[in-house]
Amino acid sequence: MGKRKKLYTRFFMSLTLISVCCILVLAMVIFYWYRNISIDNVDKANQNVLLNTETVFTNYKEIVQNYTMDFYANPNISALMRSGETDWSDQLYSVLSQIRGALVVNQYLENAYIFGEKEPAVIYENMPLSPEAKQELARRMRSSRIIESPFVWKTTQNNGTPVTLLTVFYNDRAFADSEYYGAVALTVNLAKLQNNLFTQKEGGTTRYAVIDQNGEILMHSTLSGSTTLHPEMLKQVAASTSERGSFVYKGNGDKQLITYVYSAQDKLWFVSEMYYTDSIRELANARNLMMGLCLALILAAAVTANLISRRIYKPIGRLFGSISNISGNEEVLKAGSDLDTVNLELESIGVKLAQLKKESDGSALMRWLLSPRGAPDPSGGLPMMGIGATEGAYCVCVLAVLEPGQTGDAPEPVQEVIPRIQTAFSELAEVQIFRPHQGSAVLILSELYIGSFGDYAHYRSKWEELAALQPESGGRCAFGISGLESDLGLLKSKYAEAADCMQYLKFHAQQNIIFADDTVHLNSSPVPDSALEPVLQAVKQPELASHIPQAVERLLAVACSYRAESATVAVSRLAFELNRTADLSSGNRHSGFLDYYQQVWQIQSYDKLREWIEDSCCSAAGRIASISALQTRSIAAEATAYIREHYNDPALSLNALAEKLSVSPAYLSRLIAEEVDSSFPDFVNQLRLEQAELLLVTELTLDIREIAGQVGYNSSTYFTTQFKKRYGVTPSKWRMNHILQSQE
Numbered sequence: 001m002g003k004r005k006k007l008y009t010r011f012f013m014s015l016t017l018i019s020v021c022c023i024l025v026l027a028m029v030i031f032y033w034y035r036n037i038s039i040d041n042v043d044k045a046n047q048n049v050l051l052n053t054e055t056v057f058t059n060y061k062e063i064v065q066n067y068t069m070d071f072y073a074n075p076n077i078s079a080l081m082r083s084g085e086t087d088w089s090d091q092l093y094s095v096l097s098q099i100r101g102a103l104v105v106n107q108y109l110e111n112a113y114i115f116g117e118k119e120p121a122v123i124y125e126n127m128p129l130s131p132e133a134k135q136e137l138a139r140r141m142r143s144s145r146i147i148e149s150p151f152v153w154k155t156t157q158n159n160g161t162p163v164t165l166l167t168v169f170y171n172d173r174a175f176a177d178s179e180y181y182g183a184v185a186l187t188v189n190l191a192k193l194q195n196n197l198f199t200q201k202e203g204g205t206t207r208y209a210v211i212d213q214n215g216e217i218l219m220h221s222t223l224s225g226s227t228t229l230h231p232e233m234l235k236q237v238a239a240s241t242s243e244r245g246s247f248v249y250k251g252n253g254d255k256q257l258i259t260y261v262y263s264a265q266d267k268l269w270f271v272s273e274m275y276y277t278d279s280i281r282e283l284a285n286a287r288n289l290m291m292g293l294c295l296a297l298i299l300a301a302a303v304t305a306n307l308i309s310r311r312i313y314k315p316i317g318r319l320f321g322s323i324s325n326i327s328g329n330e331e332v333l334k335a336g337s338d339l340d341t342v343n344l345e346l347e348s349i350g351v352k353l354a355q356l357k358k359e360s361d362g363s364a365l366m367r368w369l370l371s372p373r374g375a376p377d378p379s380g381g382l383p384m385m386g387i388g389a390t391e392g393a394y395c396v397c398v399l400a401v402l403e404p405g406q407t408g409d410a411p412e413p414v415q416e417v418i419p420r421i422q423t424a425f426s427e428l429a430e431v432q433i434f435r436p437h438q439g440s441a442v443l444i445l446s447e448l449y450i451g452s453f454g455d456y457a458h459y460r461s462k463w464e465e466l467a468a469l470q471p472e473s474g475g476r477c478a479f480g481i482s483g484l485e486s487d488l489g490l491l492k493s494k495y496a497e498a499a500d501c502m503q504y505l506k507f508h509a510q511q512n513i514i515f516a517d518d519t520v521h522l523n524s525s526p527v528p529d530s531a532l533e534p535v536l537q538a539v540k541q542p543e544l545a546s547h548i549p550q551a552v553e554r555l556l557a558v559a560c561s562y563r564a565e566s567a568t569v570a571v572s573r574l575a576f577e578l579n580r581t582a583d584l585s586s587g588n589r590h591s592g593f594l595d596y597y598q599q600v601w602q603i604q605s606y607d608k609l610r611e612w613i614e615d616s617c618c619s620a621a622g623r624i625a626s627i628s629a630l631q632t633r634s635i636a637a638e639a640t641a642y643i644r645e646h647y648n649d650p651a652l653s654l655n656a657l658a659e660k661l662s663v664s665p666a667y668l669s670r671l672i673a674e675e676v677d678s679s680f681p682d683f684v685n686q687l688r689l690e691q692a693e694l695l696l697v698t699e700l701t702l703d704i705r706e707i708a709g710q711v712g713y714n715s716s717t718y719f720t721t722q723f724k725k726r727y728g729v730t731p732s733k734w735r736m737n738h739i740l741q742s743q744e
Contacts, residue, residue, distance in 0.1 A: 012305055019301030027294050039257065042274075043246045046206070046259035048653060050270040052714075053208065054263050057197055059718045061150060061168065061266070064109065064186050067102050068149075068170040071095070071114075072184040081116050081182025100124055102186075108193040110165070113185045115141050121182070127189065128158040137167070141183040145173045150188075150266075152212060164218060166190055194219035206274040213238055213267055229273060233258060237269055248276055392447035394429075396482040396491070397421070397463075398498040399441040402505070402512060402605045403476040413475030414441050420469065421445075424462050428452040442495065453484055460515065467513035478505050478604065479513040503564035503601070506609040507556055523562045527570035531558045535574060535613075539621045548617045552610055571613065572596040578620040635661055636675040639668060640683075647687040648712040654680045688712050689726050692719070696731055697738045704731050 071077055076092045103109045103124055111129065114122040115138055129137070133155040144151075150168040157163055171183035198208050198221035209220035209229055215238035217229060230251045243262040248255055255276035262269055401413050418441060422431050429445040429452065436442060453459050467479050480501030482494040501514035508514070534551040538544040555574070559567035575596040603609045639657060646652055658665040672680050688711040695707045702710070708719035723731050 015305035015308055016302050019305060020298050023294055023297045023301060027290055031290060042257065043259050044655070044659070046246070046257075046272045046274070047244060047261060048651070048656065049206075049208070050259065050261040050272055051653070053197060053210075054261060054270050056715065057210070057263075057266070057268075057270075059715050060108070060188075060193060060196070061166075062721070063106070063717055064168040064188060065149070065170075067109075068168050068184045068186055071099060071112075072170040077114060077184065078182075080121050081114060083116075096122065108189055108196060109186055110189045110192075111187040113137065113141075113183075113187075115183045115185065117180060117182055127163070127187075130156045130158050130160070132156070137185065141169060141171060141185060142180050144169065144171070145176065145178070146171060147174075152190075152218060164190055166193070166218075190219050194221070198222075206272055209234075209271045209273075211238060211269045211271060213269075215239075218268070229271070233273075234271070237271055391486055392450050393453050393484040393486045394444055394446035394488075394491075394494075395453075395484050396494045396498040397443040397445065398480040398495070398502060399443065400478050400480075400502060400604070401439045401475055402478045404439075412439065413471040413473055413477045414439060416471040416473060417466070417469075417477050418443070420466055424466055428459070442498075444491075463513060463515075476512060478502060481513065481515045483516045500564065502604065503568070504560070506600075506603050506606055507560040507564070507567050509556070509606050511606070519563070524566060525562075527559060527562050527566055531555055532570065532574050532577070535617060536577060539578060539617050540624060542621070542625055545618075545621050548621070549614060552613050552617065555613075556606070556610060568597060568600050571600050571609070574613070575600070575616050578616050635663060635668070636671040639672055640675050643672075643680075643684060644687060647684055648691070648710060650712050650714050652684060652712065684712075685722055685726075689723055692723065692731065693727070693734070696735045700735070700739075707731070 074095045076095050080092065099112050099114075099122075103112055103126060110125070110127040112122075112124040113120055113134075120134065120138060123134075136155065140151075140153075146169075149170065150166050152164065152166050154162060154164050166188040167185055168188065169183050169185035172178060172181055194210075197210075197219060207221055207229065210218045211234050212218055215231065215234040217234065220229070230249070233249045233251065233256070236247075236249070237258065237260045240260065240262075243264070244260070246257065246259040249258050250256070256273050257276045259272045260269055399414055399417060404412070414435075418433055421443060425431060425445055427448070429447055432444045432446075434442045434444075447453050463479065463481055467477075471477065480498040482497040482501075485491075485494050497516040501516055501519065504514045504519060505512060532555065535548070535555055538547045538551045555571075559570055562570070572593055576593045599612070600609070603612060639661060642657060642660075643652070654665050654669060658668040661668060663671075669680055672678075672683065676683050678686065692707050692711045695702060695710065699707070704720065705716040708716040711719075713719040713722075720730055723734070727734060729737070
């Protein structure tokens, strides 16, 4: 009883330990998987903020650029630049007042310069620069082309204080050899612009910055109690070769999650920094919940292991008793050490059963092979095989019908072929014929005299000639020929050889005879995946569907050089993969690998196997095409409906919508373009501007800023620019024209 109790304890401890290990491994995998998802979500949110920051910066830059272009195009300023004369006129006074007004309205604009061909003509400075700085700026204006605007440069104020400025200018130098007639330049105070560029929520811990290609900070958000960004981290960002990305940086303090976006147009980096612990803050609750769940699962696993151990332990007594009765060695079982002793006794019983099986194979199977079906056996013993010559060689031929002949009174193909075999080998062998069932036959051909099969080429050619003859009934027979052997004790294995040959016929086109000697040297390794890939590609890609027959033919040409088991496994894997791929998005339960293996194994002819594979490929291709078309239509319709409903959301973006629909942004962009014949940004702008056009004429109490906000624009200036680009006039003029027309 003690030994059996010990066995129960082993069962219980083993099952409990396995369950606990599986639970812990699963918990760790889920934890790290959820952690990575949390970090990715935070990183995507930071990237969206940086992209919006880049857009706002671009808008401010375009506003300043428009100022410089308008000022430069003014004829009074053009005359001033060319002549250098500052004779005041009403027109010149008006335009110079506009320049001063632009500096007052836009607080981030510090200085305005109108350069003549040789020296500055007019200077407005809220932040006076040193004479050297002005001379340097004048030199840059004469040597710079308009495509180099804007540029960031470091200079000094008149009081010697260093300052970094963004300078936007305009001149006529489109090429390096163009003439210089003067320039208009406006300087932007980056320290003031950052207050408009960065908006910080109360209690926020994420820091944002704009850096140049050298990793130096140009603008940054301000947080109470925050230190400056680490220089080494900024240099790592500036050295990055990708335009977007993130990494975890650990300087002298806590780890930080760094996210960055590169603006190729401005050659600037937009960077965000947040504490790494903040990015995984939500994991704390998940961790506590997971710990409690793990404890509950471990307790449930222990209870389940106890129940299973009892179920396993319950029949142990009966099992030991049965083994004792079979073995007849009860004393050894009582004195032995539980499972080890039982195992030895079972091995002993297995040896005895193997001997009995061998004796059974030597009697019953041989009786089936060597005696005509239904022949009496008066002596009760095994009839001896009548061979032509003592110790002569023999072979086994398995004959089967691949294609049935004509119906009616015509004999079946096997009945026609057997006399031909007897006639062909009448001078060489004694032929014994056995008919296990209709449509097949087993023939044993033994030498009439030793050496009558000696000319192997002649012996083989006879079989090939017989296989080439077609039965008069119109059917078709297959031949499986074993190797030559002289030991009758190997008759069973030779019969298995001949029967196995029939499995190779399905992989050979226009062939109905297989010799076991030819299969010995075939490749026994698995068929490589590269042989299946062309068929799978032809199925998955609609433009290659016409290549399916050629791909299947090439696959079977490769499969015929492998052992039948390997080739069957390869074809079964192909069918399984086709069904799995085609039914991936459906709720149908596809067949298992073993089901396909049995189907392929039962197919006998090449034509049927090829037709079966092609039908499977075409069916899978059709399902894939229908699923793909349905998904494409559904995604495109859902995307456009969502845009029409949420066009006034300032946070609406292609990336966010693609993530919501679980597709890539590039694929979603193509679907939207095909659906509405317009790109995503143009479609969103169109909806917003159409709604803005309606609000301008129906809601006269709303100002331009309020209308811009209602239709989804963060900046009224950007809204005005887009509206003018589409309708040719500003929103204010559009509203005024409508009011005047309605009064008329």
